[in-house]
Amino acid sequence: MKPLILITNDDTVHAKGLTVLVDAVREFGDIVVMSSDVNGSGMSHAITSAVPLRTRTVHEEEGLWIYSCNGTPVDCFDLGAGYFCPRRPNLVLSGINNGSNASVNVVYSGTMGAVIEASMKGFDAIGFSLLNYDLEADFSLCVPIVKNIVADVLENGLPQGTSLNVNIPDMPYEQIKGIRVCRQSQAFWADSHEKRIDPIGRPYWWLTGEFICDDRQPGSDIHALDNGYVSVVPTHFDYTDYNNIKDMQKRFNQ
Amino acid sequence: MKPLILITNDDTVHAKGLTVLVDAVREFGDIVVMSSDVNGSGMSHAITSAVPLRTRTVHEEEGLWIYSCNGTPVDCFDLGAGYFCPRRPNLVLSGINNGSNASVNVVYSGTMGAVIEASMKGFDAIGFSLLNYDLEADFSLCVPIVKNIVADVLENGLPQGTSLNVNIPDMPYEQIKGIRVCRQSQAFWADSHEKRIDPIGRPYWWLTGEFICDDRQPGSDIHALDNGYVSVVPTHFDYTDYNNIKDMQKRFNQ
Numbered sequence: 001m002k003p004l005i006l007i008t009n010d011d012t013v014h015a016k017g018l019t020v021l022v023d024a025v026r027e028f029g030d031i032v033v034m035s036s037d038v039n040g041s042g043m044s045h046a047i048t049s050a051v052p053l054r055t056r057t058v059h060e061e062e063g064l065w066i067y068s069c070n071g072t073p074v075d076c077f078d079l080g081a082g083y084f085c086p087r088r089p090n091l092v093l094s095g096i097n098n099g100s101n102a103s104v105n106v107v108y109s110g111t112m113g114a115v116i117e118a119s120m121k122g123f124d125a126i127g128f129s130l131l132n133y134d135l136e137a138d139f140s141l142c143v144p145i146v147k148n149i150v151a152d153v154l155e156n157g158l159p160q161g162t163s164l165n166v167n168i169p170d171m172p173y174e175q176i177k178g179i180r181v182c183r184q185s186q187a188f189w190a191d192s193h194e195k196r197i198d199p200i201g202r203p204y205w206w207l208t209g210e211f212i213c214d215d216r217q218p219g220s221d222i223h224a225l226d227n228g229y230v231s232v233v234p235t236h237f238d239y240t241d242y243n244n245i246k247d248m249q250k251r252f253n254q
Numbered sequence: 255m256k257p258l259i260l261i262t263n264d265d266t267v268h269a270k271g272l273t274v275l276v277d278a279v280r281e282f283g284d285i286v287v288m289s290s291d292v293n294g295s296g297m298s299h300a301i302t303s304a305v306p307l308r309t310r311t312v313h314e315e316e317g318l319w320i321y322s323c324n325g326t327p328v329d330c331f332d333l334g335a336g337y338f339c340p341r342r343p344n345l346v347l348s349g350i351n352n353g354s355n356a357s358v359n360v361v362y363s364g365t366m367g368a369v370i371e372a373s374m375k376g377f378d379a380i381g382f383s384l385l386n387y388d389l390e391a392d393f394s395l396c397v398p399i400v401k402n403i404v405a406d407v408l409e410n411g412l413p414q415g416t417s418l419n420v421n422i423p424d425m426p427y428e429q430i431k432g433i434r435v436c437r438q439s440q441a442f443w444a445d446s447h448e449k450r451i452d453p454i455g456r457p458y459w460w461l462t463g464e465f466i467c468d469d470r471q472p473g474s475d476i477h478a479l480d481n482g483y484v485s486v487v488p489t490h491f492d493y494t495d496y497n498n499i500k501d502m503q504k505r506f507n508q
Contacts, residue, residue, distance in 0.1 A: 236495035
C-alpha cells in the first residue's frame with residue numbers, strides 16, 4: 001500500500017505554500033490535507049476547547065483528500081489523524097510556512113505546533129518554512145529540498161519524539177549552498193506591541209516587534225540561513241532544562 | 255524600592271487561583287496583574303496578531319494594580335510588562351492554574367506560555383498549578399509553597415533563560431511531603447476529540463482525551479506528584495534535540 005502523508009499548515013487551506021507542498025510530495029503517496037479556514041500564524045501549540053470544531057470537504061479525488069476546519073494547527077493535525085485519514089499516516093508535514101520559523105520563532109509557530117503535536121503522538125513529522133513573508137512568494141525553490149528530505153524520512157524514519165524544523169533561505173535554488181543540521185539560535189522579540197489610538201480616542205495595542213539575535217555562531221540555524229544553507233533543527237518537546245536540575249535541587253528540594 | 259511582581263494566568267482575571275496567588279505574594283512587594291477576560295486554557299504560547307488588543311482597569315490601589323485584556327496569556331505578559339508596570343518587574347508569576355501542568359501538559363499550557371515568554375525576555379518567572387480541575391478548588395494549601403519558592407527566587411534569581419514549572423498535589427498541606435526538582439515526564443494525550451451530532455444532524459468534534467503516561471520513574475515530575483511531593487521542573491525554550499544532532503547531520507548535511 002502507498003505511504004499516506006497527512007499535511008497541515010498555519011496559513012489556511014487557501015495558502016500558496018500548502019499547495020506547493022502538496023504538489024511536491026504527491027509522487028510519494030496518498031495525501032490527506034486538514035487545514036484551517038482561519039489563519040493560525042502565531043498559534044503555537046494552542047488547542048481549541050471552548051467551542052466545538054466543524055469540518056468542511058474542500059476537494060476529494062483518488063489519492064488526494066483536502067479538508068478544512070475552524071481549529072488551530074494542532075487541532076488540524078489531531079482531527080486529521082483521528083478522523084480523516086483512511087489509515088495511519090506514515091508521515092506528517094506542515095507548511096510551507098510564509099516566513100521564518102528558525103530560532104525562537106519555533107516557540108510561537110503554528111506550523112511547528114502541529115509538527116510537534118504529531119511527534120508527541122508518535123508520528124514522523126517535518127515542518128517547512130520559507131524565509132519570505134510575501135503572500136505571493138515563490139515557493140517553487142523549496143520543491144527539490146522538500147522532496148529530498150521527505151524521501152529520506154519516508155525511507156529511514158526519525159527517532160521517537162524527534163521532528164524536523166526545516167527553514168529555507170529566500171534565494172534562487174541554484175544559489176542555495178546545501179543543508180545544515182543545526183541547533184536553535186537563542187534570540188527574542190523586543191517591543192512586542194505598538195500602542196495606537198482609535199477614531200474615538202481610545203487606546204489599542206497591535207502586535208509588532210523586532211527580532212533580536214546575537215547568537216549567530218556556526219552550528220546555529222541563523223548562521224546556516226545567513227550563509228545560504230537550508231537549516232534543519234531536530235526538535236523535541238522535553239522542556240526540561242537539564243543543565244540546571246542539580247543546582248535547583250540544592251536550592252529547592254526539601 | 256519594593257520589588258515589583260507582575261502576575262498573569264490563563265483562567266481569566268476572575269479566577270480564584272489568581273486571587274489566591276496575589277494575596278499570597280503581596281507581602282513581597284508591589285503587584286501588577288494583567289490577565290484576560292477570556293479563558294486562555296490550552297492557548298500554549300499563542301500570540302494575537304489578527305486583531306488589536308484592548309485593556310480594562312479592574313482595580314487600582316497603592317501597591318496593587320489589576321488590569322485585563324482580550325489577549326492570550328503570552329499577550330498578557332507582553333502588554334503587562336511593556337505598558338502597565340511602573341518599573342521593570344523583578345519577578346513574573348502565572349497561576350495558580352486550575353489543573354495540572356506537569357509532564358507534557360506544559361506544551362499546551364497558557365499558564366506556562368506566559369512564564370516561558372517572560373523567561374525569553376530575560377525575566378525570572380514561575381508558573382504555579384494545583385492538581386485540581388474544580389473551579390471551586392481550595393487553593394489555600396498552595397500558599398506556603400508559593401511563599402517559599404517566591405522568597406527564594408526574589409532573593410537568588412534564576413539562571414538566564416530558565417523558568418520554573420511548579421505543580422502542587424491536591425491534598426491537605428500537612429500531608430505534602432516536600433518539594434522535588436524534577437524532569438518533565440514523557441507522556442501524550444490519546445483520543446483527542448469526541449465526535450458528536452448536532453440537533454440538525456451535522457457532526458462536530460469536541461476536545462477530550464486521555465492522559466497516557468508510562469514514564470513514572472523517580473526523578474520525573476509525575477513520580478514526585480504521585481508520591482505527595484510538589485514538583486518543580488526547571489524549564490527552558492531551546493527545543494533543539496541535541497541527542498540527535500550528530501546522527502541527523504550524517505543523514506542530511508550536504
